[in-house]
Amino acid sequence: MISQNSIAQVFETARVEEVIGDFVQLKKSGSNFKGLSPFSDERSPSFMVSPVKQIWKDFSSGKGGNAVTFLMEHEHFTYPEAIRYLAKKYNIELEETERTDEEKAQADTRESLYLVSEYANTYFQKILHHTDQGKAIGLSYFKERGFTEETIKKFQLGYSLDEWQAFTDDALGKGYQIEFLEQTGLTIVKGEKRFDRFKGRVMFPIHSMSGRILGFGGRILINNKKAAKYLNSPESEIYHKSKILYGLFHAKQSIAKEDNCYLVEGYTDVIQFHQTGITNVVSSSGTALSPDQIRLINRLTNNITVLFDGDAAGIRASIRGIDLILEQGVNVKICLFPDGEDPDSFAKSNTLEELSTYLNENATDFIQFKASLLVREANNDPIKKAETIREIVNSIAKIPDQIKREVYIQECARIMDISENVLFSTLAQINKKETAEASKSYKPAQPAFQVVKNEEQSKPKIDVQYQLERKIIEILMLYGDRTEEFEDLVMQEDEATGELILEPTKHEARVFEKVYLDLQEDEMEFTNPQFKVLYYSIIDKLNQDEDFSTKNFINQLDQDAASLITSILMEDERYNLHDWERNQIVPKEKKDSVPQLVSQTILSLRCHLIDKKVAEYKNETLKEDADLRIIIEDVKEYLGLKMLLSRKLGKVVS
Known part of the structure; x- marks a missing residue:
């Protein structure tokens, strides 16, 4: 068993962005980092890491949490294994007792x-x-x-x-x-x-x-x-050999740093490159390259350089893997070693400077490499040359990015001395054929009869109270310990006209106190059991601890509660994935208007609860023994209260 002191030390020391950065290439996005999801196949980043909150959220799969939960999700660690991994990473000596025979048996x-x-x-x-x-x-x-x-x-x-x-x-x-x-x-x-x-x-x-x-x-x-x-x-x-790359553990940081990955065939190729000084290299270990292996690399870089030895017979078979790389939207280059040499022997007989120079000078764009290889095989035979061009266009058709496809078509036209129009026409034919085949293979299930749904019925209902309770949890976690100036609207009589008006009064309070007192005033209770438990836990923690830490609070929760809190806190970060500022759109930060946000949320919850109460009274009127006079009086009071709250809400929003 690992002692609680050791666990606390690990949580205090570990940085979520550093831990995840070992597995995913993260790029700065405002105060956060973003990257490709390690849990799904995607080409646009939907994975967000918050260094401030020390949490992460994967919007494509819905997963989220802290550094430990990432290791448990990604590496399938148990909780103790994740703690031990982080302790080793940060050179923390763990205090732990020997596992009993019973505990070993439970593994x-x-x-x-x-x-x-x-x-x-x-x-x-x-x-x-x-x-x-x-x-x-x-x-x-x-x-x-x-x-x-x-x-x-x-x-x-x-x-x-x-x-x-x-x-x-x-x-x-x-x-x-x-x-x-x-x-x-x-x-x-x-x-x-x-x-x-x-x-x-x-x-x-x-x-x-x-x-x-x-x-x-x-x-x-x-x-x-x-x-x-x-x-x-x-x-x-x-x-699972199709999901593993030899040397990736030793190469991952170097791949991300160099923004390029050298792909070789054997174990000794990887080891010799490392010994020479080039560490951003991995091997498919003699197995055919798979999409899963390419996606592993793509988490760290969008650039792969495939290294072939001088054995011409093996190149033709291996070149099929290039199309697979292109399909994944990854940039690919090829470097061919001299006859009789392979990555292992070449690295062994050359210095780091000589090896680096050779790789830089001989790494060729895939289209130039494939064209030169196939042209040599065609040997000036017009029929074979035509087949060669079609094969190159077939490879270009694999590329998902339209701009890259067009650039490669232009490059192919230049190298092969052929009209761009002909190549674009061939590309269109290939795409049309693939679309037709895909449509043919897709056979939607034919229902025995069709139910026509009312458009209103088919719309998903929004649980307003769930959303408002969720918003209160978010406010408490993000701003609960802040002191803000709040403006309350009090009903008073205008001395000149005698009419009732809303008069603003200002006072300072900590956010969590304001929320708690406002909810207590109307005796409002959370209906969601998870939110209810979290609400009282957060209030209690904020009341006792002046140095409230989101990171420490999450680390003390069980995995389900931690995952729920992470989802709530990271929800707004989804919009940072779109790079609004690059498009000269600067959204207003929530933290700039916390008092307004608090008042708006509480008032909205009050209005919603009144609507629910009025709906209950409407159902009461259907009963035979209902006292309509009393019900109508009560409904009037509630509607009058809602009108007052709506006026307050209108002023808060404006």
Whole structure:
């Protein structure tokens, strides 16, 4: 168990923008940051982070919270795991007691898979550095590849003994269960027999974006035609190879900083680049590039440079991934290494300056690269040249941005020496065909009969009281501890005319006191149970704590209440996503008119409650034993009160 003091220290130290910035590329937007949602596929930012409030909100998925809830949502951490991750990030030493056997038994399957994987990673490293076989075979191999001791430790490289069940026996001896060893793929179970999957291989651990061990890649070091050269962990509840990029954990900050990501093919390509000094590089680990992998990169940058080795045969197959990148709206460049070289060998034989210069000078726009490659294949054959042009236009058609498509069409026309009109016509034909095919495949369900709804009935009803109660919670959270000058309108008799008029009187008060006293005056109660609990919690906290902190208050709530508060506080930030100021539209800040906002909200709630009371009286008149005279008198009083409140409300609004 982690002590409350340690948890409080973690919450006090962690900065939500720094934590989320490790996973999402954030850009300044006024006092906030915005970025692409990590929870949905989008091209326009709907993800907002507030450094002032220390909370975040994803408007596309509805999720929100603080730094801990982000890690729980994004990385699927448990609460203690999120706290430990933040403690490690901010170098905070946690006070915690050893978990009991009962607590260990309660750990769910997912956590057990992580624990097994973490143990395996530690085991393989220990074997590499501290056994004769590990040093003689595994460590020697890595040293031959040119990896330094520092690099080997940074990437947590390891070795699995060339024995049938050395790892399995060790893990079982430490209390790890065979079902989890099997589910992670570390152990192969066949009846009563158990085998180490990675027997006799050097090990490359595969990390999540936050650094958790998800799986492994293992390379065999002997010539065995029956065994695959590289072997990856099988799919499991924590390892999905199409959603993971090797090296992303080590590269994420560099990718965001450089605003570019180098994409290579293998583990050693990534490691060698890092050792040379270029760290914004990841690998698809020998699997075909997937949309999920591209979206992972797109959270950090909109620019990808694909690095191909000099093997011409492999380029043609790999180039299909470029169209996939274009479909995701990401800018893509290609860099081809000299014949016989790959990213690993080229980085190993060149200095950082030489490697950087080569990448900058040889990174080509995708259309120029694809055109030159296909033109060489066409070899002046007119038919093949026509097919080449169509293939290039097919790639351009994948780009969602219309302006980029037009620019690329112009570039293609220049390179291929062909009319722009012809290319635009071909592009239109491709788009028309794709639209027709999409329409053909979409078959809406045919209802047996159609119900015609009244337009008024189909409109969603707005719960006015819910919205006003929600607004009161927002006011208390944002401005509750502020002292403001309020103007109350008091009914008085005009000495000259004898008529009743509204006379303004001014007084200073803290916002939460003003709200509380106004609601108490009419004995108004919250109808929403969640709002009711939050209301009294906030009032109590503001009454006791002069240094009220939104961040500290949220951190003390349970996850549901924290999520609700976050949604309320971040609702207005949605409008900051539209960059109004860039369009010379400067909306008025709420904080500039807090007294007016408070009075308007309370008066609106009073008017609404009167309307509800009048509606109740109308229902009373339908009863046989109703005393209409008394009901009419009461309704008159309420309507008179509403007229007075409406006059006050009108003055507040104006």
